[in-house]
Amino acid sequence: MDGQSDFSVNIQRNCVVRGFHLETLDRYIQELIHEAEQALSTAYAPYSRFFVGVALLLENGKVIPGSNQENAAYPSGLCAERTALFAAGVQEPGVPVMAMAIVVARSDGTELSPAFPCGSCLQVLLEVERRQKSPVRVYLKGTGQQVYEADGVSVFLPFGFDSSFITEP
Numbered sequence: 001m002d003g004q005s006d007f008s009v010n011i012q013r014n015c016v017v018r019g020f021h022l023e024t025l026d027r028y029i030q031e032l033i034h035e036a037e038q039a040l041s042t043a044y045a046p047y048s049r050f051f052v053g054v055a056l057l058l059e060n061g062k063v064i065p066g067s068n069q070e071n072a073a074y075p076s077g078l079c080a081e082r083t084a085l086f087a088a089g090v091q092e093p094g095v096p097v098m099a100m101a102i103v104v105a106r107s108d109g110t111e112l113s114p115a116f117p118c119g120s121c122l123q124v125l126l127e128v129e130r131r132q133k134s135p136v137r138v139y140l141k142g143t144g145q146q147v148y149e150a151d152g153v154s155v156f157l158p159f160g161f162d163s164s165f166i167t168e169p
């Protein structure tokens, strides 16, 4: 095919991730990131030793924490992002999620860059945004003071699958 195609699919997305030093962010975002760091201590990660803490800021001001929960039967565990998003769905049903802070660390103190959510968590986050009809601002932090900011899941999952593909016309 030599790089040629039969027709042009003109779908483009801007995927912009901005970088900030922690201390330059708004106070409430710094506090949300701090809540995510606090949630690291609740992670159960004896297998990967990769700890993830999450904090969701809801529209009503409540903060929902999450952390990764592993299992000896590996697929039975769950990521921090989904533990938080599902907990919010149970504890505060229908309340929009405004922002999500995700912090990663390793038990041996290894320096880590901010880490992006996995595909499954992005899929769940996509559905949260579709349900509440507004994006969730995402903040990512590793072990340093650098924070990545993105305006919503579309930054990480620009061509996501949602219910519009399977809904009857």
Ligand SMILES: [Zn+2]
Residues within 6 Å of the ligand: 079, 080, 081, 082, 117, 118, 119, 120, 121, 122
């Ligand atoms: Zn995940």
